[in-house]
Amino acid sequence: MNTAQQNEKTGVRKVTDKGEIRTEGLEVTYNSDVGQTVALSKTSLTIHPGEFVCVLGPSGCGKSTLLNVIAGFVKATEGRALLDGNAIEQPGADRSMVFQQHSLLPWKTVRANIELGPKFTGDIEASSTVNHFLKMVGLQKYENHYPDQLSGGMQQRVGIARALATFPRVLLMDEPFAALDYQTRLMMQENLLSLWEEFGTTVVFVTHDVDEAIFLSDRILLMSASPGRIVKDIANPLPRPRTQMISSEAKFLEIKRDCMEIIRAEALSTF
Numbered sequence: 373m374n375t376a377q378q379n380e381k382t383g384v385r386k387v388t389d390k391g392e393i394r395t396e397g398l399e400v401t402y403n404s405d406v407g408q409t410v411a412l413s414k415t416s417l418t419i420h421p422g423e424f425v426c427v428l429g430p431s432g433c434g435k436s437t438l439l440n441v442i443a444g445f446v447k448a449t450e451g452r453a454l455l456d457g458n459a460i461e462q463p464g465a466d467r468s469m470v471f472q473q474h475s476l477l478p479w480k481t482v483r484a485n486i487e488l489g490p491k492f493t494g495d496i497e498a499s500s501t502v503n504h505f506l507k508m509v510g511l512q513k514y515e516n517h518y519p520d521q522l523s524g525g526m527q528q529r530v531g532i533a534r535a536l537a538t539f540p541r542v543l544l545m546d547e548p549f550a551a552l553d554y555q556t557r558l559m560m561q562e563n564l565l566s567l568w569e570e571f572g573t574t575v576v577f578v579t580h581d582v583d584e585a586i587f588l589s590d591r592i593l594l595m596s597a598s599p600g601r602i603v604k605d606i607a608n609p610l611p612r613p614r615t616q617m618i619s620s621e622a623k624f625l626e627i628k629r630d631c632m633e634i635i636r637a638e639a640l641s642t643f
């Protein structure tokens with residue numbers, strides 16, 4: 373069971389148990405009517421408790437597959453994934469996922485959507501947990517709206533609130549801002565960082581946007597073209613808290629150049 377602690381000054385409840393993710397020689401092969409697809413090849417990685425790690429790679433390289441194995445939705449063909457040293461066999465409330473397209477229930481209000489998680493985990497303070505997260509994502513005024521009455525950015529904020537409302541040890545995010553317009557995406561990135569800095573949990577964030585990965589992460593795992601494997605592990609020492617202005621700093625541009633060189637080499641090797 374996760375535990376949460378209230379910050380006396382800000383009132384924000386923080387996760388105190390942050391998960392460690394490890395994969396060892398992970399391989400995933402899909403069998404379908406069009407044949408076999410090796411989606412992930414010999415992927416070994418460690419994500420430390422409380423780290424914000426971005427997984428960056430070209431389309432189809434297996435990023436979603438990696439997240440789905442960690443989430444427990446997809447089984448490894450070879451190797452294994454572990455949460456805090458225990459093999460991941462199935463989904464659990466200790467991991468929450470935010471998808472590219474919001475997965476809110478259209479017939480439920482914002483409040484009822486967020487409430488699903490805490491009710492599922494038997495949170496006896498479900499109602500106050502929902503109030504807390506509505507406030508954290510700035511949507512108190514919209515608690516009785518339905519998803520189709522909200523903008524795309526607001527829908528994703530509800531999705532993030534719902535994911536956090538179970539106080540997960542690990543938050544998994546699969547290109548959550550990819551469908552948003554540029555300005556909204558930048559705002560959402562800043563909003564997510566301030567939530568994470570307050571709330572504190574391990575985050576694995578998949579993207580194919582180099583700037584997004586550098587802006588958000590402590591570390592970037594770069595994946596090869598399909599079948600995916602980790603080709604480079606890049607530390608990101610940019611100071612926090614960050615605003616989008618950081619993208620013009622020399623260190624940001626240096627990391628970006630490193631990423632682009634690898635992505636280009638990968639693209640050329642498969643062209």
Ligand SMILES: Nc1ncnc2c1ncn2[C@@H]1O[C@H](COP(=O)(O)OP(=O)(O)OP(=O)(O)O)[C@@H](O)[C@H]1O
Nearest residue numbers: 402404409411430431432433434435436437438598
């Ligand atoms: N359920 C499935 N059945 C068969 N093949 C699949 C399945 N899911 C994914 N694949 C294949 O596995 C490979 C990796 O897919 P995956 O969605 O993990 O990549 P991705 O890097 O997340 O792609 P994108 O960036 O485009 O979302 C692709 O070749 C894809 O076609």
